[in-house]
Amino acid sequence: MLVVSNNPLMKGGENVEFVEGSFRDVLVNVRDKVFLGYDLVSHPLFASSRMMFSPFRTVILGKRHHSSDLEQCQVAENAIILFEKATEHRNGQPEHDMGYAAMDLRLHESALQEISILVDAHAI
Amino acid sequence: MRLEQNLIYIKDVVLGDENKVEDGVLTVDAEGLRNVVLEDDKVKDVKIDLAKPGECARIVPVKDVIEPRYRVDRANGFPGVTTKYEEAGNGTVNVLKGAAVVTIGDMVGFQEGVIDMWGEGALWTPFSKTLNIVVDITPVDGLDPHQHEVVVRLAGLRASTFVGLAAKDAAIDETVVYEMGPMDKETEKYPNLPKVAYVEMTISQGLLHDTFLYGVDLKQIIPTWFHPNEELDNAVISGNCVAACDKITTYQHQNNALILDLYEQHGKTINFVGAFFAPELTTLDGKFRTCDYTAKLCEQMGVEGVIVSEEGYGNPDSDLVMICSRLEKRGIKTALVTDECSGWDGTSQPLTDTAPEAVAVVSSGNVSKVIDLGPAERVIGNLKSAQTLAGGWDGCVADDGSIKVELNAVIGATSEIGYHNASVKLY
Numbered sequence: 009m010l011v012v013s014n015n016p017l018m019k020g021g022e023n024v025e026f027v028e029g030s031f032r033d034v035l036v037n038v039r040d041k042v043f044l045g046y047d048l049v050s051h052p053l054f055a056s057s058r059m060m061f062s063p064f065r066t067v068i069l070g071k072r073h074h075s076s077d078l079e080q081c082q083v084a085e086n087a088i089i090l091f092e093k094a095t096e097h098r099n100g101q102p103e104h105d106m107g108y109a110a111m112d113l114r115l116h117e118s119a120l121q122e123i124s125i126l127v128d129a130h131a132i
Numbered sequence: 133m134r135l136e137q138n139l140i141y142i143k144d145v146v147l148g149d150e151n152k153v154e155d156g157v158l159t160v161d162a163e164g165l166r167n168v169v170l171e172d173d174k175v176k177d178v179k180i181d182l183a184k185p186g187e188c189a190r191i192v193p194v195k196d197v198i199e200p201r202y203r204v205d206r207a208n209g210f211p212g213v214t215t216k217y218e219e220a221g222n223g224t225v226n227v228l229k230g231a232a233v234v235t236i237g238d239m240v241g242f243q244e245g246v247i248d249m250w251g252e253g254a255l256w257t258p259f260s261k262t263l264n265i266v267v268d269i270t271p272v273d274g275l276d277p278h279q280h281e282v283v284v285r286l287a288g289l290r291a292s293t294f295v296g297l298a299a300k301d302a303a304i305d306e307t308v309v310y311e312m313g314p315m316d317k318e319t320e321k322y323p324n325l326p327k328v329a330y331v332e333m334t335i336s337q338g339l340l341h342d343t344f345l346y347g348v349d350l351k352q353i354i355p356t357w358f359h360p361n362e363e364l365d366n367a368v369i370s371g372n373c374v375a376a377c378d379k380i381t382t383y384q385h386q387n388n389a390l391i392l393d394l395y396e397q398h399g400k401t402i403n404f405v406g407a408f409f410a411p412e413l414t415t416l417d418g419k420f421r422t423c424d425y426t427a428k429l430c431e432q433m434g435v436e437g438v439i440v441s442e443e444g445y446g447n448p449d450s451d452l453v454m455i456c457s458r459l460e461k462r463g464i465k466t467a468l469v470t471d472e473c474s475g476w477d478g479t480s481q482p483l484t485d486t487a488p489e490a491v492a493v494v495s496s497g498n499v500s501k502v503i504d505l506g507p508a509e510r511v512i513g514n515l516k517s518a519q520t521l522a523g524g525w526d527g528c529v530a531d532d533g534s535i536k537v538e539l540n541a542v543i544g545a546t547s548e549i550g551y552h553n554a555s556v557k558l559y
Contacts, residue, residue, distance in 0.1 A: 049415055049417070050415050050416070051416060051447035053446035053447045054341075055341055055375070055412055056340075056374040056445075057374070057375045057378065057499055057540040058244055058375065059374060059446070068415070082485075086484045089484075093474075093480045094500065096475065096476075097525045099526065101520065107240045108242060111340070111374075115337060115339065115341065117338070118337055118339070119415060122414055
């Protein structure tokens with residue numbers, strides 16, 4: 009399992025590849041890795057409108073295979089397109105950064121719970 | 133199952149010292165309501181306020197909206213959550229129609245969720261038309277956001293049940309019956325009508341992104357069959373506080389517009405055979421499992437047509453189109469209800485995912501549409517939240533205090549179960 013994140017609360021964590029950059033930079037990093045054959049384990053986007061304006065994102069990837077999965081490539085690419093569209097007029101709101109960081113961490117923890125058996129079985 | 137709803141039409145609401153309805157005027161025992169909320173020792177303080185249609189008042193940030201009711205000769209509340217479990221969907225409930233309990237909970241600084249009772253904002257939210265009993269809950273210090281969310285969620289449910297006591301002996305204006313038997317019996321009655329089911333997708337992903345059925349966290353389930361009456365009878369509650377425009381509030385679960393419309397057509401154009409919950413999970417594996425399972429259940433039940441509603445946008449778009457593809461490939465006609473994120477001009481790709489099978493799609497609105505909200509004379513809730521509503525683009529706050537916001541910020545503006553005001557105009 010590989011975790012790609014720009015969330016400062018994730019920095020230094022186990023299996024974390026820290027991205028010095030934006031939410032979009034995380035999406036691009038994830039997209040590139042999925043194109044190289046990494047499994048996309050968690051969806052790159054959040055599920056709610058407000059979280060689209062989070063400066064931070066944490067995405068879980070799995071094992072790397074010899075070839076890439078077309079469906080996962082489309083998910084990773086489309087995530088960038090929708091993210092850009094949803095945030096095209098937005099500037100940051102630094103006063104909320106740590107709130108967003110905490111939410112991203114909580115939702116990441118929920119995602120880990122969702123796949124805990126797979127992790128224990130080394131299936132991802 | 134047979135659910136009888138006795139509707140009591142509320143024309144006005146006042147605060148007083150007892151719960152009662154007289155001539156359409158709901159009196160709420162303000163001190164009693166405070167005490168019910170304060171039963172939880174994690175609540176430090178509570179403020180009760182009223183907001184009526186047409187008032188120049190803004191409520192923000194809204195946590196949940198709940199319809200006050202009294203369940204006759206049954207556990208009074210929300211089964212499995214505020215009362216011991218009992219099956220919902222059978223029996224009688226008295227409903228204070230036109231009244232709503234609105235909870236305010238500022239759990240995270242960036243939370244949005246506004247109800248304007250007047251002007252442009254009022255056009256977009258269905259809760260500008262309800263007589264709102266606003267419950268502003270301050271928890272004790274030191275709670276983490278998870279605990280805070282639980283405290284406010286349960287306080288809102290208790291508050292709505294307390295207000296609902298006014299319906300116990302009130303004069304009933306109208307009775308509506310929702311009745312549906314087992315699928316084979318309904319099919320015997322309507323052998324020539326197509327069997328249609330409803331698939332309700334729910335955000336089920338963690339803190340401020342959760343939904344509960346009889347108190348069971350839906351991210352813990354695989355898709356399951358339920359009787360529509362259960363949802364109309366307090367079995368489903370919202371724990372979802374971030375996606376203001378398209379979250380399904382508890383009130384909207386209690387009055388799920390798709391269920392009501394499908395009931396309306398039952399026996400006329402369709403044989404409405406029931407409903408499924410399909411939780412929107414975070415992982416792709418979870419999404420594949422949910423979507424396969426949903427399609428399989430529909431096929432096993434012999435369903436010929438399905439209406440699917442989404443909650444939220446972003447990663448749930450993947451679930452939506454995958455469910456559609458899987459159903460259509462099984463020969464089951466599928467219609468989708470979703471909002472779209474099409475940019476300020478409304479011309480961009482609306483969803484993150486597409487599928488060739490998704491040809492019958494109903495849009496409930498563009499979450500990116502920009503509207504102007506005038507300055508409020510009175511802000512109920514957190515003034516700071518009101519100031520940050522517009523959230524982060526240049527020139528969004530005018531000198532007179534009016535703000536530009538995207539529909540994102542408005543409660544229920546693009547509800548994907550159809551309980552909202554946006555509609556289509558042909559030119």
